[in-house]
Amino acid sequence: MALYPVIMAGGSGTRFWPLSRQARPKQFLPLASKQPLITDTAARLKGLAPVKNTFIVCGPLHAKNAAKLVKGLPKQNLLVEPVARNTAPAIALAALQVAARDPKGVLVVLPSDHHVADVAGFQRTLSDAARIAEAGHIVTLGITPRHPETGYGYIQVGAPLEGGGRAVKAFKEKPDLETARAYVSSGEYAWNGGIFVFRADVILEAFAKHMPQMQKGLDALAKAVGKRTFGAVLKRVFPKLPSISIDYGVMEKASNIAVLPGDFGWSDVGSFAAIPEVRPADEKGNVISGASAVVVDCQGCVVLADKRPLAVVGLTDVVVVDSGDAVLVVPKDKSQDVRKVVEALKARKMTRYL
């Protein structure tokens, strides 16, 4: 059984402004290590699948960077979506490529911008998932929840399935805090980390069944795979595909879904407030990066300096980031509000900072 990692790098977003920009979204930032998250994501697969089996799906603005940051990626494995169409069409695109090489090949679909602390545990879980997928299941990983996070979707985990994994009772949207607490204390729920494992033929069959509106397009693409005309067909067909997530389009509808619980120090690194989940803190809980950061009498702060002195004094639980050409200061618990800054910059037409 061969594994085909599919690294989903289509994300844009504003939650890491001023570090992130339109041409440099989160996956290209070295948030958890000295390497960009996408590089970490590819490196994490070492030993599980060769890079020649690895695919990246991303947008045109990010293709060059993605190719550069994942060393050894074959050119033809860089799948560039002409327009963003959410995860179902992106995964279909990768599944068609894999199916052309290896119809029963197992795709491992991974977000490009997450962090995993326990790589060995992660690989073990993926190997187990691949075995379950080989038998025809569409597998989603269910991450053991560590706290009542309101920023994640949840999976209600059901009875054990023959051949491994568990049934999915329900997929749940991001809950409010009270609901999240109930989920976590029940022991019955897992975080939905957006990590999926399935055979190429199985997911294409699922698309045919649950997302028939994609079929005409996928058929056209399937015929063009490996041909010189593929790019032209993609440009014509892809924009017509519906913008639907794999969760909504397939996971919530198919009957051959399995969830495999796992616990491997996962974080989606959702905002600057999550940085302490993925980087070591000092004895006062500060995460400090950059030799010119000057942090005095602070606790629980995230201070990311550029070349010039960035002095932070007497603060608790505040994020301070210098990107070189812009600076952000925001309390950790309001770090989602960074989007308001991006909106303000847009309104002022300060486009070079977007």
Next chain:
Amino acid sequence: MALYPVIMAGGSGTRFWPLSRQARPKQFLPLASKQPLITDTAARLKGLAPVKNTFIVCGPLHAKNAAKLVKGLPKQNLLVEPVARNTAPAIALAALQVAARDPKGVLVVLPSDHHVADVAGFQRTLSDAARIAEAGHIVTLGITPRHPETGYGYIQVGAPLEGGGRAVKAFKEKPDLETARAYVSSGEYAWNGGIFVFRADVILEAFAKHMPQMQKGLDALAKAVGKRTFGAVLKRVFPKLPSISIDYGVMEKASNIAVLPGDFGWSDVGSFAAIPEVRPADEKGNVISGASAVVVDCQGCVVLADKRPLAVVGLTDVVVVDSGDAVLVVPKDKSQDVRKVVEALKARKMTRYL
């Protein structure tokens, strides 16, 4: 009666880092208006005394800047101390210059780095003070206290004097908060703003009487005033003068002291926390400077931006300053702790930022 303003610009200091640096101390910063404080200080005297009567006392590092920032200042009125020797020798230097031109000329000694909101009221008070000084008193202004400030010295005001002004019962060092509250509620105390008015001959007589250790040096300087040798004599003599403040050396000892109470919107602009005392705030109490400041959901903050975006979100009573080559973030009530940053930069030998 001619007035001779003496602008004391010898101050250095770290409380406005990163805006202030060794070569660019507070008096050279546009903290209260678009002009540096020293320019505001000189402009505030318009109509009271011509600039040809105005003197500036400062150190060698700041002479060029001081001359540039006070337009029309005669070259010979820029008095450059070879070394810093506190206020008594600095004032003596100015008094000798004035005495050589006009022995009974009235000096108005002003810190270069303070702010006055009510300029007309300030000028009225100084005119009154000059009349009292003309009669032979050493006059200090006593500023009506607005709150129990622990950062200022206080003057205990006594009975009215014949000819105007009031007796001084006592000069008080910076008090603790409880003492400051008692001072303010008593109605008997005024802030010591470091603004003095006296005749040249009267203060020189006071130096002779109360600081005899300066006399030999002052005599040597007096002989050299207006001669080509003055600079050389100054370099030889000045370093030997004692480093003593006018308050300690004269004010607390002389019997011909008068305090003139005044209320003219004075602030010593002691730290970034004092900026809202001297600059208009928005409806949420934020003082924001710079077109690229992006302030969202903040209250009572001081945000001073440079050219690049400086985004501050969801904070209350925090100071955020971008000097272009360094950034500071500190709660208002800890803004004195900026010195800790300067110490840290020193310890790291990051001297270009000092």
